[in-house]
Amino acid sequence: xxxxxxxxxxxxxxxxxxxxxxxxxxxxxxxxxxxxxxxxxxxxxxxxxxxxxxxxxxxxxxxxxxxxxxxxxxxxxxxxxxxxxxxxxxxxxxxxxxxxxxxxxxxxxxxxxxxxxxxxxxxxxxxxxxxxxxxxxxxxxxxxxxxxxxxxxxxxxxxxxxxxxxxxxxxxxxxxxxxxxxxxxxxxxxxxxxxxxxxxxxxxxxxxxxxxxxxxxxxxxxxxxxxxxxxxxxxxxxxxxxxxxxxxxxxxxxxxxxxxxxxxxxxxxxxxxxxxxxxxxxxxxxxxxxxxxxxxxxxxxxxxxxxxxxxxxxx
Amino acid sequence: xxxxxxxxxxxxxxxxxxxxxxxxxxxxxxxxxxxxxxxxxxxxxxxxxxxxxxxxxxxxxxxxxxxxxxxxxxxxxxxxxxxxxxxxxxxxxxxxxxxxxxxxxxxxxxxxxxxxxxxxxxxxxxxxxxxxxxxxxxxxxxxxxxxxxxxxxxxxxxxxxxxxxxxxxxxxxxxxxxxxxxxxxxxxxxxxxxxxxxxxxxxxxxxxxxxxxxxxxxxxxxxxxxxxxxxxxxxxxxxxxxxxxxxxxxxxxxxxxxxxxxxxxxxxxxxxxxxxxx
Numbered sequence: 323x324x325x326x327x328x329x330x331x332x333x334x335x336x337x338x339x340x341x342x343x344x345x346x347x348x349x350x351x352x353x354x355x356x357x358x359x360x361x362x363x364x365x366x367x368x369x370x371x372x373x374x375x376x377x378x379x380x381x382x383x384x385x386x387x388x389x390x391x392x393x394x395x396x397x398x399x400x401x402x403x404x405x406x407x408x409x410x411x412x413x414x415x416x417x418x419x420x421x422x423x424x425x426x427x428x429x430x431x432x433x434x435x436x437x438x439x440x441x442x443x444x445x446x447x448x449x450x451x452x453x454x455x456x457x458x459x460x461x462x463x464x465x466x467x468x469x470x471x472x473x474x475x476x477x478x479x480x481x482x483x484x485x486x487x488x489x490x491x492x493x494x495x496x497x498x499x500x501x502x503x504x505x506x507x508x509x510x511x512x513x514x515x516x517x518x519x520x521x522x523x524x525x526x527x528x529x530x531x532x533x534x535x536x537x538x539x540x541x542x543x544x545x546x547x548x549x550x551x552x553x554x555x556x557x558x559x560x561x562x563x564x565x566x567x568x569x570x571x572x573x574x575x576x577x578x579x580x581x582x583x584x585x586x587x588x589x590x591x592x593x594x595x596x597x598x599x600x601x602x603x604x605x606x607x608x609x610x611x612x613x614x615x616x617x618x619x620x621x622x623x624x625x626x627x628x629x630x631x632x633x634x635x636x637x
Numbered sequence: 638x639x640x641x642x643x644x645x646x647x648x649x650x651x652x653x654x655x656x657x658x659x660x661x662x663x664x665x666x667x668x669x670x671x672x673x674x675x676x677x678x679x680x681x682x683x684x685x686x687x688x689x690x691x692x693x694x695x696x697x698x699x700x701x702x703x704x705x706x707x708x709x710x711x712x713x714x715x716x717x718x719x720x721x722x723x724x725x726x727x728x729x730x731x732x733x734x735x736x737x738x739x740x741x742x743x744x745x746x747x748x749x750x751x752x753x754x755x756x757x758x759x760x761x762x763x764x765x766x767x768x769x770x771x772x773x774x775x776x777x778x779x780x781x782x783x784x785x786x787x788x789x790x791x792x793x794x795x796x797x798x799x800x801x802x803x804x805x806x807x808x809x810x811x812x813x814x815x816x817x818x819x820x821x822x823x824x825x826x827x828x829x830x831x832x833x834x835x836x837x838x839x840x841x842x843x844x845x846x847x848x849x850x851x852x853x854x855x856x857x858x859x860x861x862x863x864x865x866x867x868x869x870x871x872x873x874x875x876x877x878x879x880x881x882x883x884x885x886x887x888x889x890x891x892x893x894x895x896x897x898x899x900x901x902x903x904x905x906x907x908x909x910x911x912x913x914x915x
Contacts, residue, residue, distance in 0.1 A: 348771065372767060375801075380760040380794035387764020390742075390750060392695075393771065395764075410754050411791070415761055419742050419751045 326489035329521065330428055332464035333485050334359030336471035337396060341367040344475055348388055350374050350381050352399040358428035358485075360398045378408040382423070386415035389422040394475055400434075401427030401484060405446035416480045417455045423481070424474045425450075430460075430484045431520070431571030432604035432612050439603040447519075448576025450482040451549050457502060458549040460484040460520035460570075463493045466546055469500035477502060486571075488609065490521045503547050505555035511539035514627045514634075515559040518569035519545045519578045522597075522618065526569045529623035540627065551581050557590045565593040565630035569623050574598040593633035595626040639682055644857045647717055648678040652886045653913045654713035654726055659899075660906045662730045668883040668896040669783060670710035672814040672854070673702075676879055677714045679860040680779060689719035692747040698776050699749045699765050703758020704783035704812060705739040706898070712736050712745070720747040756789025758782065759809060763799050766807045777868065781810045784833050785817030793845065799874045800846030808867040809847075809876040811838055812854065814883035818897045831894040842876050854879030886913055 341347050341363055348370045355361040355373075364371035374381040378399055385395040397404070404412075404427040416423045429435070432442045450458045457479065461467040467485065474481055493508075508523070509516075509530050518526035523544045530540040543559045545552060560566050566586065568579040579596030586592055599616055613619045639647075651674050659665035681687070685698040702711050709729065716723045721735065728734040735744050739753030750761045762780035769776055786792065799807055820831025835841075839849045848870045852859045860879070867875040883897070884890025887909040901909070 370771065374798060375794075377791075377794035377798065379757075379791040380763070380798055383757050383760020383791070383795065384764035384767065384798070386750070387761040387766075388768040388771075389764075390761070391765050391768035391772065391774075393768050411757055411760070414754045415751060415757055 324491040326491055327464035328489045329461065329464060329467045329486045330359040332467040333426065333428070333471060334362035336468040337363045338366040340471055340475055341370060344394065346392065346394045347475060348372060348393050348395050350385055350395055350397045352376060352378050352381055352403070354399055354428070358398045358400070358426070378403050379411045382408045382411035383415055385423045386421050394422055394424070396424045396426055396474070398426045398428065400441055401430035401443035401446045402441055404482070405443055405449045409449065413453060417453050420455050420479055422478050424483060425481065426483045426485060428485045429487045431486060432599070432616060433486065433488055433571065433609045435487055436606050436608065438606035442604045444573045444599045444603060445576070446482070446484060447548055447570065447572050447578060448580065451576065451581060455480050456549060457481040457547070458484070459502070459547055461500070461546050462519070462521055462523040462544055463490060465492055465494040465496065465498055466500050469498070470546065473500060473502055484520055486521050491524050493524060493527065500546060503550045503552060505552040506544045506546070507542070507555070508544050509540055509542035511541040512563055513538045514540050514631050515563040515566040516540055516542045516569060516623065516627070517545060517556060517559060517566060517578065517582050518542070519548060520571060522569050522571045525618060525620045526623055528620035529627065532620055532624045533627055538627070538631070545578065548578055548581055551585060553585045553589065556582055556585050560586055560590045560592045565634040567595045567597060567623060567626045567630055569597040571618060572598050574600055593630045593637070595630050597623050597626055641857045644678050644682055647682055648675050648857070649913055650717060651678060651710060651713040653910060654716070654723070655709045656887065656901060656906060656909045656913070658709055658713070658726050658729050660901045661727060664898060664900045665709055666706040666898045667901070668816065668890060668893070669704060669707040669812065669814065671885045671887065671890065672881040672883045673704070673707045673781060673812050674710045674714070674885070675855050675857060676781065676810055676812065676860055677710050679857060679864065681714045681718045683861055684864045685779065686776065689747065692720060696774055696776050699762070699778040701750045701752065701758040701762050701778070701780045702740055703752055703780050704755065704786050705752030705758070708740050711740065715747050721745070755783065755786040756791040759792055759795035759799070762807055762809070763795050763804060766804045767802060769806060775806070777806050777808065779808050779810065781812060783817070784811060784813050784815060784835060784838065787811070787835065787838070796842065796845040796847065803872050804874045805871050807874040808864065809874065811876055811878045812881050813838060813878055814881040816883045816892070816894045816897065818894070820894050838878050846873055848873050848875040849878055850875065851878045851880065854881035855885055888912060
């Protein structure tokens with residue numbers, strides 16, 4: 323039975339731990355601390371926990387001011403708000419001056435505890451990927467999340483970290499080493515490549531296992547960093563296999579799929595399918611129903627692999 | 638220690654730099670730069686603890702020009718103060734210049750925060766003051782706002798949080814020149830009358846928990862005293878509501894919304910410089 327840990331719990335604990343190690347780390351909250359789990363940091367380091375209330379634009383500006391005087395602010399809100407409501411602020415006082423602000427977008431993707439489309443983010447990767455000077459990270463499990471937070475504190479510059487709400491399987495062992503900008507090959511194979519990010523990697527692994535049972539060997543590349551993009555790893559995956567399926571709990575436009583398509587079109591064109599929301603917002607519902615309706619399940623990923631393999635044969 | 642007359646002379650030179658620079662590059666935000674000039678002169682030459690030779694000095698007072706489009710006045714004051722050579726004002730708005738069209742903290746020594754998109758500066762000032770408290774530092778942070786800018790909701794988000802955290806090392810200055818770019822044209826009104834429709838800023842700031850000081854924004858002595866009073870206020874942030882005139886110092890620009898951003902002809906430059914003679 324695989325252990326399941328919510329990324330938000332791993333995130334909250336990692337931040338609190340970081341707070342013990344680094345006195346310059348401060349955390350800003352937009353009245354969501356018990357959802358995003360930065361309340362764990364608040365319990366441990368109340369003096370460095372700055373409640374900013376329901377005012378995300380101001381929160382980003384405050385973080386910029388803190389960074390400008392030498393502190394390391396982690397700003398926490400839901401991904402939907404981080405990527406849209408305060409975007410001009412991120413642009414002008416974080417990205418443009420390259421200030422050392424870490425924006426942590428919780429409740430990303432469509433599995434947000436039945437809150438519905440306003441609280442679900444299907445655009446955050448696209449939005450932050452398009453912004454110069456931003457590093458964009460989407461860890462796949464609790465182990466990776468913990469390392470991402472440590473790496474965030476050691477990296478100097480603007481950063482967006484995409485997090486999720488519900489318990490998900492742990493896929494990395496304690497010997498795993500996350501590195502900003504580096505993809506991780508989780509399966510070797512020759513028939514098709516899967517390139518996935520965030521917790522969608524878990525469903526992508528399931529799809530790989532489904533196909534393995536049918537005698538299809540899938541190469542699986544997990545990209546916890548969407549920006550800067552590990553182009554070499556993407557090209558390697560597609561050179562070996564000749565066709566690719568990208569997989570993300572995000573729109574198919576502008577996110578991981580967009581990034582991979584841009585790279586491959588320039589460096590290694592190949593048949594491709596993108597798994598993600600097909601230019602639609604999501605809705606309220608239980609997780610399994612949403613995954614099915616919005617076609618993010620292992621079954622959908624496997625079907626896409628069969629499509630691209632067929633396309634590959636025809637070329 | 639500079640006298641009031643000294644500061645007035647510096648402010649006059651700053652105004653001359655502003656009109657000359659706009660004339661040279663072809664267009665610029667004149668009105669709001671001229672209305673801010675006296676306040677900026679007092680801040681940089683009298684009030685703030687700064688060192689132009691050490692623009693990154695950790696314990697320096699901070700200044701944020703939230704109404705970033707008025708940066709010509711800021712650059713001119715900073716050049717006079719010694720942050721960079723006066724000749725460098727001629728490079729304003731050129732490619733690769735250290736003097737960007739709006740304040741850029743990555744380009745210009747001594748600029749404490751980038752700005753330009755209105756409504757953002759007060760928040761960053763709040764962050765600096767909160768950061769100072771956490772770091773055990775006592776520097777003061779000044780933020781200059783425009784009155785049109787206060788139409789942005791983010792300003793009030795910052796105002797609320799600043800009062801909530803009792804940030805008394807934060808002083809805001811409202812350049813209350815009562816004009817913006819295009820303004821609010823009411824049918825029947827004189828077409829030139831485009832005043833920003835906030836006749837009463839003080840009660841709003843007081844309602845948010847701020848101490849307010851009203852003053853003549855072109856009286857050097859009054860500015861000095863108001864800033865000093867602000868330093869003494871404890872337990873709440875302070876805002877100076879500076880009554881100013883957009884385009885102050887050049888008669889044909891004063892109180893005229895069309896001079897928010899405009900080109901200046903040779904004739905107009907000559908007239909302006911003749912008036913800015915003192």
